[in-house]
Amino acid sequence: MSEQENRVQGIQAYHEQTKHHFHRYARALPDLDWDTQPEPFRTYDGAEKIPLLRVEPTEQPGYDQAFAPGAVAAAPLNLQSISQLFYDSMSIVRWKMSWNGTQKRAVRVNPSSGNLHPTEAYLLCGAVEGVTEQPLVAHYSPKVHELEKRAELPRELWERVSGGLPDGAVLVGLTSIYWRESWKYGERAFRYCHLDVGHALGAFAVAAAGLGWQVRLVEAPGTGQLNTMFGVAGQDGPEAEHADCLLAVFPQGSQLREEAVDLSVVEEFTALNWLGEPNVLSQDHHPWEIIDEASHAVEKPETSHLVLKTRSDQQGSLYKNNERNIPLRKLVRQRRSAVAMDGKTGISREVFYGIMKRLAPAAFELLPWEPKMSMAVFAHRVEGLTPGMYMLVRNPKHLAALKSASHPSFRWTKPESCPDGLEFYLLAEGDFRKIARDGSCDQDIASHGSFAVAMYAEYEAPLQEHGAWFYPRLHWECGLAGQLLYLEAEAAGVSGTGIGCFFDNPMHRTFGLKGKAWQDLYHFTVGGAVFDERLTDLPDYGG
Known part of the structure; x- marks a missing residue:
């Protein structure tokens, strides 16, 4: 049996095991362990903070305009537009306080199973007015609506890796922390994490449309390459981030080349000076080996670029x-x-x-x-x-x-x-x-x-x-x-x-x-x- 066949068999076994039946549910802890409830926000202690603007909602553009290419003029790439992109996709919209004032939880733009939010977002970009003079990789922190600079890139490295992107483009990366969901939902949590990725994709697409931008999934990179580009390759254990996908974000009407990102230079990211340590989310954890196995099974190799099917x-x-x-x-x-x-x-x-x-x-x-x-x-x-x-x-x-x-x-x-x-x-x-x-x-x-x-x-x-x-x-x-x-x-x-x-x-x-x-x-x-x-x-x- 080939490696691909083994992996397919493994993920199908996961899917069967985590089905709910009338006579039994997928495995989870019988009671929530409130002592190990994960911290809802990932931060990188020691990383330089880049404050973003709170770009308050306006009357324009209209919601239906988001679905009409060209209806919204493309915004310039600067601090305001980057701030709005994340403010309208991954930020906090309100807090909910319990009737007795003892519990407070955030509600975000992007929904999540159980409001647990396993999805993290990263910005990879060149020089952007008001944000950075040097190309960088930054983690988005919704807790305070800011970027956390993880690493600076030499200009020539960014120019090579982004050679297939149109002018005014940036890259956005998404990762998942499976523990955030498995704490409550047990072995079925792996499914929920990836449904949440889909919600985040939609949130970014709509936010970008409001700026006259568009979003495309860049499918060629393998999981290991994305982990390297996002600076999470060294993470392990229950609180590790697992790279999901890479998005190209660019002005509507621009053309994205089939080879949007030059993957031959990804290994050079390992030599960057990575800043910040991920915060601890829980003091203890319940292991779910079946999720670890599923995560391994779905690791993507580098592939040829999938060509977008043009709608009729x-x-x-x-x-x-x-x-x-x-x-x-x-x-x-x-x-x-x-x-x-x-x-x-x-x-x-x-x-x-x-x-x-x-x-x-x-x-x-x-x-x-x-x-x-x-x-x-x-x-x-x-x-x-x-x-x-x-x-x-x-x-x-x-x-x-x-x-x-x-x-x-x-x-x-x-x-x-x-x-x-x-x-x-x-x-x-x-x-x-x-x-x-x-x-x-x-x-x-x-x-x-x-x-x-x-x-x-x-x-x-x-x-x-x-x-x-x-x-x-x-x-x-x-x-x-x-x-x-x-x-x-x-x-x-x-x-x-x-x-x-x-x-x-x-x-x-x-x-x-x-x-x-x-x-x-x-x-x-x-x-x-x-x-x-x-x-x-x-x-x-x-x-």
């Missing part, structure tokens, strides 16, 4: 929506996760289809592969749409395979009101609230909303084609869709919530799916929220 004109038209008077930056900073749904709020058919249209194409063309995930939709309270179970097919090439794999009784007919070009199909009419609830670990929030979704990803074929390293990417695609659902819900005047707890195989049986061709990776619900009024909102950074 028909797909591109799905992005278009009636431009609403919704300020983009206010919207992203007002997002919050509903803790419950009221069981009565509905949305109109027009609003619902507007959301589906935004989810149909590959969002912002950020990911360089054709969509692997399609959405089963449980329509509970959509005025003008028959209650029932539907399927949004995000990749038309998957339609025949999904039909063949699902129950033969499913209708697979488009509703009369379905917009042109939208691959949206009615499978069965009826009240599916109980099925949505039962499948989402008996959580009422899945049945009390306007609609709920289950994200089914093509699973076996991508792993066989690319390798185990594609497993996280399937979750990134789902998390990215979840981020869009959050924002679309807010724009529609309702709320959303991601659901990571669901019964995997029973949900497959709901659709008649067998084998490993398709797997359920993420659930989401949208509707009228019920918030805990006992909690008090406090300002983001004390202002």
Whole structure:
């Protein structure tokens, strides 16, 4: 058996082991160990701090403009634009204080499973006015909205590594600290960390669009190369950061070369003078060897660059929506996760289809592969749409395979009101609230909303084609869709919530799916929220 086959077998074994079943859940500690609760913010003690500006939200650009390339003029690369990029993607938006004043927790722009935030962000850039005169690698600290300089790069090294980037471009890196999630969720936490990466990808893409910039995933580097570039290669143990991905951020309309980054010079990063030591997050830890094994299995080798699939004109038209008077930056900073749904709020058919249209194409063309995930939709309270179970097919090439794999009784007919070009199909009419609830670990929030979704990803074929390293990417695609659902819900005047707890195989049986061709990776619900009024909102950074 080859190394790639071993790794694929290993990550598939992880996935099977961490499924929830009616008779048992994936392993986790029976009770939360509050004494080892991780510190929610990573900092690098001893690193030079670079304060960023709090660029308060403005009325322009509008939210819908973010989906129209060229609608927002590209901002110059300087302290204000870098500050806004991180302020609108990874920063704190408010603090929540408990009713008795004893507990305080941060709510950030980017959502996270359990609000635990395993995702860390890095900036790699050349000289930027107001930020740095010397190329650098810096860690973003959301706790105080600042950059922590990890290392300076010789100018010639930056010029070589960034030779394929257009003018005005920077690089952003993402890493994950698995312990932050496994402290609460045990062995299933590895999945949640990568859903969170997808949410962070969406957050950066939307924030960049508000600056007239675009974001592309740079896929050629291997995991080891990214660890070296981000300065986390020497970390080990439960609190280690694991490199996820590298993003190119550049003005819209510019062309990103296929070889965006010169990987031949990455080893020179090892000789840099790395500054700062990571803070300790917990005094003790519970080991989860299965996560260590999964992390090893999905380590990516250096690969050829994946060429972005250009969407068709028909797909591109799905992005278009009636431009609403919704300020983009206010919207992203007002997002919050509903803790419950009221069981009565509905949305109109027009609003619902507007959301589906935004989810149909590959969002912002950020990911360089054709969509692997399609959405089963449980329509509970959509005025003008028959209650029932539907399927949004995000990749038309998957339609025949999904039909063949699902129950033969499913209708697979488009509703009369379905917009042109939208691959949206009615499978069965009826009240599916109980099925949505039962499948989402008996959580009422899945049945009390306007609609709920289950994200089914093509699973076996991508792993066989690319390798185990594609497993996280399937979750990134789902998390990215979840981020869009959050924002679309807010724009529609309702709320959303991601659901990571669901019964995997029973949900497959709901659709008649067998084998490993398709797997359920993420659930989401949208509707009228019920918030805990006992909690008090406090300002983001004390202002």
